[in-house]
Amino acid sequence: MNKCKPISKRVVCDLCGEEYTYRKDTGGILFNSNAVCPECLPEFEKLIDKYDEGKFIRAKATKNETFYDFVLRIRSGIHLN
Numbered sequence: 001m002n003k004c005k006p007i008s009k010r011v012v013c014d015l016c017g018e019e020y021t022y023r024k025d026t027g028g029i030l031f032n033s034n035a036v037c038p039e040c041l042p043e044f045e046k047l048i049d050k051y052d053e054g055k056f057i058r059a060k061a062t063k064n065e066t067f068y069d070f071v072l073r074i075r076s077g078i079h080l081n
């Protein structure tokens, strides 16, 4: 018998797959439905500029907000600046 699991509190970058659940790195964005971690972001932003896809950035981590907190905030539905 399967039990329902609570909503996962694991945070993983949708680009590189790096786990951020226990990391304190700040920054990151939500691009379409993909969470992009601060480490992927510099390269990713170049692509956004290159293809003029800034409109697909749906949310950004605020200053001093960790990627982990940012992703949980988005999941909770209170987000989109």
Ligand SMILES: [Zn+2]
Binding pocket: 013, 014, 015, 016, 017, 018, 036, 037, 038, 039, 040
């Ligand atoms: Zn990443």
